[in-house]
Amino acid sequence: MKELYFPTGNEYVSIPTLREETAAIESFSCLHMGAKGLVEFRGDGSAPVMAPFVRSGGASLPLTDMVWQRLEYWVPEFTARAGDLNVRGTILAPVGERGFIYRLSVENASDAPVDAAYGLEGTWASAWLCVNEDKEILGTKRVTDSLWNSGPVFEFFCALPFLAFAPMCDLDTVSTHSERGGAVDYALERRVTLAPGESEAACFYWGLGYEEVAAATSAKEMLRQGWSRELEATLGYLHSRSWHTDDAQLRTLYNTNLFFCIFYSTGLTIDTEELVLVTSRSPRYYVSAAYWDRDSLFWSFPSVVDADLGLAREMLLYAFGRQGRNIGVHSRFIDGTVLEPGFELDELMAPILALERYVSASGDRSVPELPCVRQGVERILRTLETKRHASVALYETFLMPTDDLRTYPYLTYDNVLVWRALRALSRLYPERFAALAAEAEKVREAIFEHCTAEGAQGRYFVWSTDLNGSSDVYDEPPGSLLLLPYLGFCESDCPEYVNTARMIRSSDYAYSFAGCEFADIGCAHAPHPWLPSIANSLLSGEEARAEDILRRAFMDNGIVCESIDEHTGECATGAHFATAAGFVCHALRRALGGVDYEE
Numbered sequence: 361m362k363e364l365y366f367p368t369g370n371e372y373v374s375i376p377t378l379r380e381e382t383a384a385i386e387s388f389s390c391l392h393m394g395a396k397g398l399v400e401f402r403g404d405g406s407a408p409v410m411a412p413f414v415r416s417g418g419a420s421l422p423l424t425d426m427v428w429q430r431l432e433y434w435v436p437e438f439t440a441r442a443g444d445l446n447v448r449g450t451i452l453a454p455v456g457e458r459g460f461i462y463r464l465s466v467e468n469a470s471d472a473p474v475d476a477a478y479g480l481e482g483t484w485a486s487a488w489l490c491v492n493e494d495k496e497i498l499g500t501k502r503v504t505d506s507l508w509n510s511g512p513v514f515e516f517f518c519a520l521p522f523l524a525f526a527p528m529c530d531l532d533t534v535s536t537h538s539e540r541g542g543a544v545d546y547a548l549e550r551r552v553t554l555a556p557g558e559s560e561a562a563c564f565y566w567g568l569g570y571e572e573v574a575a576a577t578s579a580k581e582m583l584r585q586g587w588s589r590e591l592e593a594t595l596g597y598l599h600s601r602s603w604h605t606d607d608a609q610l611r612t613l614y615n616t617n618l619f620f621c622i623f624y625s626t627g628l629t630i631d632t633e634e635l636v637l638v639t640s641r642s643p644r645y646y647v648s649a650a651y652w653d654r655d656s657l658f659w660s661f662p663s664v665v666d667a668d669l670g671l672a673r674e675m676l677l678y679a680f681g682r683q684g685r686n687i688g689v690h691s692r693f694i695d696g697t698v699l700e701p702g703f704e705l706d707e708l709m710a711p712i713l714a715l716e717r718y719v720s721a722s723g724d725r726s727v728p729e730l731p732c733v734r735q736g737v738e739r740i741l742r743t744l745e746t747k748r749h750a751s752v753a754l755y756e757t758f759l760m761p762t763d764d765l766r767t768y769p770y771l772t773y774d775n776v777l778v779w780r781a782l783r784a785l786s787r788l789y790p791e792r793f794a795a796l797a798a799e800a801e802k803v804r805e806a807i808f809e810h811c812t813a814e815g816a817q818g819r820y821f822v823w824s825t826d827l828n829g830s831s832d833v834y835d836e837p838p839g840s841l842l843l844l845p846y847l848g849f850c851e852s853d854c855p856e857y858v859n860t861a862r863m864i865r866s867s868d869y870a871y872s873f874a875g876c877e878f879a880d881i882g883c884a885h886a887p888h889p890w891l892p893s894i895a896n897s898l899l900s901g902e903e904a905r906a907e908d909i910l911r912r913a914f915m916d917n918g919i920v921c922e923s924i925d926e927h928t929g930e931c932a933t934g935a936h937f938a939t940a941a942g943f944v945c946h947a948l949r950r951a952l953g954g955v956d957y958e959e
Contacts, residue, residue: 370453376642384411397491398649404485414442432598433615444470465561468554481547508576521571624938642936653707657714660942680736705757716784753802761839762885768824820859837890876926888923895947
């Protein structure tokens, strides 16, 4: 049976593996600029890093009849039974805090007094650096009883202090810890006698920081604020950004994935407190915690614009700032240095398209004039100039939107993005780049002349061409020809577009999955229906069919993944794909009439 999780978190901490079956936290993590990625604390094969427990009469009581819900679509909460006790647990990562809270309450449901103990226990076995691949960090684990929190502090050293985490409780607890084979076992226990019908709740505040004092005082700050205030502030934050539609099922799907996008595709680094953008803050995604221009600015950015213009502005400043000098390079570390080399034309255009979207939605024309943005635009144009064909107004790429190597250098979809971006710059900077409108028109004409071919039912858009007579019929969900009307390049009844859509949705096309229970476009990179492809369908006149798939698909316990099995609707590849979650949210909101600015 697949393990099911309820991911949650805030700007500083991500909790991707809160297990549905046991309410255990198998790992938690934070972004670290010095480490260039995500640092995750894990348990081991024998125990998770954190799990609730209930004991009575010296025996452990299993949690049964567990039922989960999310408060404001994001904060996980469960109810369960433990013998004669009713148990409730809430896992809250308060917005703005360096840590999280695990609140446990127990209620005596019997007719006699009950002596019980409850709390959290677990094993800290290792620390891992997660950037595409997961690598264990070599260092020293130390656990000390600290005066700062009257309890243990878990500190990790790599010559200097590297990261620490520490608990505090709002009630008196007994804390124990011991070493076992290089791992640290611990328990935080609250002992209580409950009369019939009596209940009690304890909040375990877990702070994170660079070292002991920072971690312990992060926990103390949350303790001082108190559970009610932290919960109210976070639920208020979530409520103000959620979107209401009368369809309860789609409303839940949208808002849960919106917050997954916000908190897992963006985050603040624990060591420098900088906003960074990543594919996903969950190592369950196979290329986690790195930056792609396309993923962050074409997929997650639109949903953030829909929900939080302030955050969208900060995302642009990071993209043109930290990441500015390598725009268009395959992938980068969070500090802006190159992770995977290779030029991608769609990624080079992504910051300009995001800038256009932000200005259209906000009316804020100050951002295009910021020095980092102006310099970034000029750098993009200089790079773009080197990719233009000598005599034809088309631009080449080395890698396709899947990051796979091209077949032919001139991709139709990528050049449509060039057309859109050049047109956008002529409007954003009329005094400087007005002439780009003419180049945009040349690109449009070149696409119709050189990026179309004659088929059995008329002309269609090819996927790519070498401009010497060779082309291919293909499509990729991360950059689909189905989006041409959405991008404003042509009308949905354009003959070339109609023929293209018919061809790639046909059962004759290898990756259409036509006739399957969950049918949408896949590709060679992941030969299953992609969730970004379902978003593409929402944006290209296939709303009813795409909404039906979203209602029926299990995905990754309701969280958007890269692709789903065409027969079962369960996650096939790319669990916890945060940026794609954003694109699905934006597409769904737009299809349901919830986007009120010109795209």
